[in-house]
Every structure is written in C-alpha cells, then in structure tokens.
Amino acid sequence: xxxxxxxxxxxxxxxxxxxxxxxxxxxxxxxxxxxxxxxxxxxxxxxxxxxxxxxxxxxxxxxxxxxxxxxxxxxxxxxxxxxxxxxxxxxxxxxxxxxxxxxxxxxxxxxxxxxxxxxxxxxxxxxxxxxxxxxxxxxxxxxxxxxxxxxxxxxxxxxxxxxxxxxxxxxxxxxxxxxxxxxxxxxxxxxxxxxxxxxxxxxxxxxxxxxxxxxxxxxxxxxxxxxxxxxxxxxxx
Numbered sequence: 001x002x003x004x005x006x007x008x009x010x011x012x013x014x015x016x017x018x019x020x021x022x023x024x025x026x027x028x029x030x031x032x033x034x035x036x037x038x039x040x041x042x043x044x045x046x047x048x049x050x051x052x053x054x055x056x057x058x059x060x061x062x063x064x065x066x067x068x069x070x071x072x073x074x075x076x077x078x079x080x081x082x083x084x085x086x087x088x089x090x091x092x093x094x095x096x097x098x099x100x101x102x103x104x105x106x107x108x109x110x111x112x113x114x115x116x117x118x119x120x121x122x123x124x125x126x127x128x129x130x131x132x133x134x135x136x137x138x139x140x141x142x143x144x145x146x147x148x149x150x151x152x153x154x155x156x157x158x159x160x161x162x163x164x165x166x167x168x169x170x171x172x173x174x175x176x177x178x179x180x181x182x183x184x185x186x187x188x189x190x191x192x193x194x195x196x197x198x199x200x201x202x203x204x205x206x207x208x209x210x211x212x213x214x215x216x217x218x219x220x221x222x223x224x225x226x227x228x229x230x231x232x233x234x235x236x237x
Contacts, residue, residue, distance in 0.1 A: 002183050003034070006189075008188070011224055037060070038064070040156065042061055044125050067175070076165055132159060150164050183198070187203070
C-alpha cells in the first residue's frame, strides 16, 4: 500500500511541521505502508521534512517536475531559469510589474508566508517552477499570455505558481509503475486533483462535499491522520 500526499495543510501544521503525528507515520511505515510526498515544495524542502520525520520514500517535488524514486532522479519539467526568463520578458513587454519568489528578500518571504527562517532558503532554491506575485492589481491578460506558452498556473494562496511539462498526476503514475499496490491520496486543493485522480482512495481535505473524493472539512496533520485511519478501516473491513 502507498499513501500519496501533499504537505501544506495536510501533513504539515501551521508551523510547517508534522512532528505531532510522527508516531502515527512511523506506525504506518512499520506496517509496510509507503508514504510518498507529492508536493509543490522543492526537493531540499522535502529532504528536510524526511529528515525531521525520520523516514524516506519516493517523492515528487515542484508539482512533479522532479521525482526521486529508488534512489534515481527524474527531471520532467522546464527549468526555472527558462520560466523566469519568460516571466521577465512578458512582464516587460506588457509593462506589468511582478515579483519572483526565488528573488525576493527572505524578510519579505517570511512576512507573506510565515515560513520559519531555516526553511526560506530551501523554498527559494527552485529548479522546475517559479512562484510570483503582482506588485499591483492582478493582470488577467498577463496570466493568459503565460498560459499561451504552455505553462500551468495556479494560485497558491500567496503566489501564482508557474510550471510546465509536469503534473502531480504524471508523477503518481511514474511512481506507481515501480510501487504497486492499493493507493490512498490526500490533498487539499485543485492542484492536487491530478494526483487524487490516480489513486484508489482519494481524500480531499478542506472540503465540505465533493462527489469524486472523500471529503473532510478540516485540515492539518491531525485531520490527515483521521482521514488515513478511516481509509484503512474501510479498506480492511
């Protein structure tokens, strides 16, 4: 069995930690259940999380742009330097002012995201995506122009995330080719839908009701634990 899961609002609490359920995650692993992180976070961020939680597993960083599987690295998406070049060029052509996340000062990142100081450099170390924000009003024409280049854009709460050539769903497919078995998926936003659609038991947190997925109104590690426990109970009834 394998659990595919997002991090923010799922395994991680408001302090960006999952320590509160470390015993539960170790219990799952001891039972032979694989926990696979499928996140928009960077590879260094996920590596830090694994170290904190004292386990490892296959994962996909930056929305599937980078996959770590059985010790092998797979790069699937457009590199960040190309994304940033396109964002800069179009913003200049359209006279639209934007801020790139990877180039923001750490103090500003902390103000906008609440990330702890030790995680900010890891979050800014991007290879296959680039978050950005408008410095004034949202410009829909700018967003459409970026999309016309084949990029995927979604609003992540503080920034627009931009990437191309990958998705969480593609990442899950690749990992499932090597890691067979019943799959549980846990996400909390529309960006997680491609991941959930590849899972046998998809769970959507922060949702009152969804026809396709098992819905839970709450979010965070304790709700994640409750949702996974319910999935396991229904699986083995």
